[in-house]
Amino acid sequence: MIGRSKSSLNLNDSTQTQVERPTRNLQRMRNSITADSIDTLRTTLKAAPLMKSVRFHGPGDIRVDEIDEPFCRAGEVKIRPAFVGICGSDLHEYMSGPILIPKEPHNITKTKFPVTMGHEFAGIVEDVGDGVTNVSPGQRVVVRPTIYDGCCSSCELGIEYCCENIGFIGLSGYGGGMAKYMTAPSNHFYPIPDKVSLEAAALVEPLAVSWHAVNVSPFKPNHNVLVVGGGPIGIGIVQVLKLQGAKNVIVSEMTESRKRFALEYGATHVLDPSQVDVAEKVREITNGIGADVVYDTAGVEIALNSAIRACRTHGSIVNIAVWKKRPAIHVNDLMYHEIKYEGATLYDEGSFRDVIRALSYGQLKPEKMITGKIKLDEVVDKGFKALAGEEREKHCKILVDVQSTRNPPRMGFGGFVLRFFNLTIRVLQLLDGAVILGIFSYFLAIQTKHNVEIPQWMRAVEGLSGAATLYGLLGCIFTCCLGGVAFFAYLAMLLDVLFVGAMIAIVVLTRDGPQSCQGQVDTPLGTGDSNDDSPAELSFGMACQLQKVVFAVAIIGIVFFLISIGLQALYRHNHKREKRFGPSPHNNYTYGTRRGRGFIWRRNKHNPDSTANPDDALPGHPTPQDVELGTNNEKSNGNGFFSRNKNSNAGANGYGNSAYTGNY
Template sequence: MLNTSTQAADTLHTTLKSARVMQSVRFHGPGDIRVDEVEEPVCGKGQVKMRPAYVGICGSDLHEYTAGPVLIPEHPHPITGSTYPASMGHEFGGIIEEVGSDVTHVSPGQRAVVRPTIYDGTCCACKQGKYHCCENIGFIGLSGFGGGMSQKIVAPAGHFYALPDNVTLEAAALIEPLAVAWHAVAVSPFQPGDSVLVVGGGPIGIGVVQVLALQGAKKIMVAELMDNRKKLCTKYGATDILDPREVDVAQRVHTLTDGVGADIIFDTAGVEGALAGAIPACRAQGAIVNIAVWEKAPVIPVNKLTYNEVRYIGSALYDEGSFLDTIRAISTDQLKPADMITARIALSEVVDKGFQALLDHRDQHCKILVDVQS
């Protein structure tokens, strides 16, 4: 049995440890994101404590900023119990600082990436092993367990994956969005030699272009408006860039494919007019894969899908296999995300030089990284 002085010392140590404060970027409401001082989390059994390094600002983060709460819970999340104000940032890696006594797959001092998807393990989708389709899906950085835009984070150990030595911490911040792209190609009927149209050349669209080029697409056509994104798509393997202001996208696709049409269309834009214009570009018995998260439900010309027996497929996030495949592809230099990074900013600059820059100067940016420790 511990003597009382030892017990008192342990209590004092725990109190001091939990009383530490840190900075965290938190959502308080639409247009209201603040760098707050919050209590530093304490690592317990089955948990890992990380010092985040670089964090990507995602399109879903922008949706929260402009129109949230969307995925951020207004009422206690069924898994985490969290509500807003919520710590943000779900595309990140960092340095492991501490692990629970029962954690063996990562260790202090190790570099790691976070897979942010939170699932309950009990719903019908989870029982089928489709954890990324969980009925109560949540995300670190949106739904609880803190977020990467914090000086420290503690979460269940299963969210942390050790990084190969040659994967930088900057690249780690691109693993999550590239896994979205990898999974979308994996769930599609894509075959090497296919001709593909990608609608939207943002970070996910550029990721899809990279994966398609790696896996042997014959033609990679991208419908995009912004010059900087056109250049990045070309750099990463796009064979043809189609500006909808200058050409009829469907007609141009048919011309480029000798009248056949695209075997597969990947929609990363989530814009009704762009989707309606792209559907006629698909060949008979082709497929359209939706990756976009739509802010409001679109009107879809279903008859055009029916008459040509075009399959419309949803791609939700990524499974663990796609996440691990993405890490391996970066490690083996098959995916090279460095050129997607268009700015690096400090935690204190996250609103003006991060969120607002992406909203006001989208034509200048692809992926902005927040350097949490700067």
């Protein structure tokens, strides 16, 4: 009995311990629960709102679907895409995909189609996850879409853009830019300098392909170069070549619109292969030598064979195009002339940063390449179908304006302040002119009634004040409706300058106003004693006082118009920034690109300085530094332009997008 009792007692103790342990754990959990954690849990469990997204479902089957809005996890960034370019790779997927879009879950993203498309895009940061420090809410960013594993043989060599498991945002996972929102690991986002528009930033990715192609080629300044194909990549190569000092940049292109683009962007010669023998013409231009370097962006067999004949001995041919089928080429021509045939794909991180730098310096100006802007709902008919049909020939690059599907962004606080002050000044200008107009109209009415000859200077004062009154009225209307628009802002500034002159003229014409209105006085109604009545039974003293009012009001008017010039300049600047940065309630109506602005542009500290790496943070590559563009292997050519050292191993952290074919 004793043994049984002891055994029974031990069992009860063990059971009690097992019961107490989860009880203590539960108590600790209860103590750790806060209001913030409850709100977070409710937000997580709440059904995500729906958003529009352009998704690939199969060849010829791209749809505008409604999908769940993504939420931002630790290590991720959520943005509102602004402009998205339709790339040649996107077009190939539409016509004969899936090619780069995975049929089975991608090795890195674990995603397969349907996928949200769009990999050439820029936007505004909506939210950041824990541990993100390279960008902040409200900041404008461009997306570098390449996804790589970081552990294959190519990645170990520092050329991640040749990764064996290469993937792309907008093709392989994470969700592309053709949606209201998208999220991706933070290392894919690069801040945009203030001078670069969101439209131009959407072209950073294709320009980086062109930049990298020139960078890895044997091109040197004063080389003669042939570019086969005048699509976005070809035009980008033309810009980079001119920037780096090419002697002759010859473009082979059949489409009239692209011929014009090539010439506008610096091509010295444009040859139509349907009209001339390109190889013979190139040798004629180069005094029988041939092209030092040929860049093939077309991927057409007959064009490649012509390029081989156009290339000089010991020259190089660089292929950037993706070929639909294997070409038949005259290999002996390569061998006999020791011509090098090499490939250039995507770009490294240095090229991507260099393009951003060149855009900020104004050395690359790709805006003319944008031949169309469409809404998200129009992307199938006016985008993919148009580029796959006859309209393809007239386009260089179509951008999808994702934000056009939403309500226009509300004006920021700075805009409201400037509009209020501008409108106030316009009202004061209106009253200023009306006072002068009323007084001198009264004077003229008296003189007309008594058949007194009216001096020309009085008519001039009445006319100038009437014009100022009308301008003040129109200024109020245009400030409310069109304030800040470039044309009207500059027109208003010009008119303000003219009316400063008008008010100065009124001051000069009424310069007798400052006199003492006692004794003998000189007034617009005549000269006499201040106590005597004028012909209108108005004392000369009162007429003198009214003239003095006009003189003072005209001086005040000069001040008002000068203030208006400054306000118009600020209003124009603010409107331009709001149009570019897109203020919204999510970023406190701020622009997110500069710190420490004045009270109008003060921004909130959305992003903590924490560098914590929580357990649920997504695995990612090293966070890109946003304080310096380019790589450590840079050199200046003396014109503020930085080029990368081609002999360096600066290919680390390579990023990019699929190469282009068919002049796209």
